[in-house]
Amino acid sequence: MNRLGADRSAVLLFHSLADPARLAVLRLLADGERKVxxxxxxxxxxxxxxxGHLACLRSAGLVEAHPHxxxxxxxxxxxxxWQLLVAAEHLLDAAGSTVELCPEHHRPAGMTCGSSIHGCLAHAERVREPHEHPGVRPGVTAVPAHPGRR
Amino acid sequence: MNRLGADRSAVLLFHSLADPARLAVLRLLADGERKVxxxxxxxxxxxxxxxGHLACLRSAGLVEAHPHxxxxxxxxxxxxxWQLLVAAEHLLDAAGSTVELCPEHHRPAGMTCGSSIHGCLAHAERVREPHEHPGVRPGVTAVPAHPGRR
DNA sequence: CGCTATCATCGGCCTATGCCGATGAATCGA
DNA sequence: TCGATTCATCGGCATAGGCCGATGATAGCG
Incomplete structure (x- = not known):
């Protein structure tokens, strides 16, 4: 009963979460919506x-786009x-340092990794209201005026 | 503050879940331990x-190997x-068919997909005791009262 | 004391996927 | 109306990652 491939959406979901950039995006969005x-x-x-990452997250149903x-x-x-991320953090917490690196079989090991963990998902436990456009938000997040890229 | 790559373990965790085969393995294991x-x-x-998949899951701390x-x-x-998988299913459930396919940006779309979803993680809601060797597994290749279980 | 079964790892192949710069559409300001 | 800004998509590139068959180690069996 080879049902492999029958769980598309689940794979899709986890796949979209299996990337540092996308995870970071979710973390940021959990703190409030952002523009691209x-x-x-x-x-x-x-x-x-x-x-591209946003498109991925969106197609996985994790984030929503609000053209403004x-x-x-x-x-x-x-x-x-966010609940899911929290559950994940719980697991990571429980697993402790059991987590090493995933040397997808036949992989030299010890290359793309090398940083300590902790604070993986960081500040969890907080859920903001996604749809909350109090009009046109100028400086949405307290992102310090960065030296405008370019 | 490019912390990308700082959440290795989380990425590792989700990555190991982002594969039909590995997901199937977890489903099977949730129903009782198995041999390779x-x-x-x-x-x-x-x-x-x-x-290889087992090695991946193991290095992510999701499964344990018991040489016998x-x-x-x-x-x-x-x-x-299993809690995590349940949380994931809840999300998928809530998202309903919002989930489509993840055409990682610049992807022709409409190729590797085409199967309906539902029952992705299937029979969830049930948490078995992983470490519960009531002596010897029943259906699983009835291993006679093994002496050493080093 | 060889034989066979089970499993982990290796090498090779091929697709998926992440990253970037360029391009084009849509929108707002002057 | 023209120019600037924001964003989505495209093409191209380099690597990660899934699959397989082969190989070698280890452990029961006859």
Whole structure:
């Protein structure tokens, strides 16, 4: 009963969570919605890359896009998303340092990793209201005026 | 503050869950521990492939290996694992069919998908005791009262 | 004391996927 | 109306990662 491939959505969900950048995006969004530019600046990635990640998260149903003017605000699609992250953190917590690295079989090991963990999902336990446009928010997050990229 | 890559363990965790085969393995293990051969047969994959997946899950701290004779039994490492899967199912449930496919940006779309979802994680809501060897597994290749279980 | 079964690891192959720069559409300001 | 800003998508590149068959170690069996 090879049902492999029958769980598309689950795989999709986890896949979208299995990336540092996307995880970071969710963390940021959990703290309040953001525009693409904001995320681009905070992540330090190319705009196209961030846009791609957002598309991925969106197609997985984790975030929602709220076009507003010429920018687009993104927010967590639903509180359950955060619940899931919390559950994950609990597991990581319980597993403690059991977590090592995932040397996908036949992998030299010890290359793409090397940083300590902790605070993986960081400040959890808080869920913000995704849809909350009090109008046009200028400086949404307290992101210190960065030296405007470029 | 590019902390990308700082959440290794979380990424590792989700990555290990982001695969149909590994997800299937967890589902099977949730129903009771198995030997590699069993899994190989049930998944319809090469033994080396299954072994690789198990190594991945193990390094992520999701499953535990219990060498027994010349075979090795695998079981969920801890109940939290199942909790996480349940949380994921809740999310998928709530998201309903919002979940589509994840056309990682710049992807033709409409190719690797086409199957309906539902029952992704299937029979959830049930948490078995991973470490519960009532002597010897019943259906699982009735291992006679093994002497050493080093 | 060889034989066979079970499993982990290796090498190789091929697709998926992350990243970037460039391009084009849409929107707002002057 | 023109120019600037924001964002989505495209093409291209390099690597991660899934799959398999082969190999070698270890452990029961006859």
């Amino acid at each position: 530019v904001d995320l681009t600046a905070e992540l330090g990635l190319a705009q196209s890359t961030v846009s 003017g010429r920018s687009t605000y993104y927010a967590l699609a639903r509180p359950e998303v | 051969v069993d899994l190989t047969a049930e998944l319809g994959l090469a033994q080396s492939t299954v072994s 004779g010349r075979s090795t039994y695998y079981a969920l490492a801890r109940p939290e694992v």
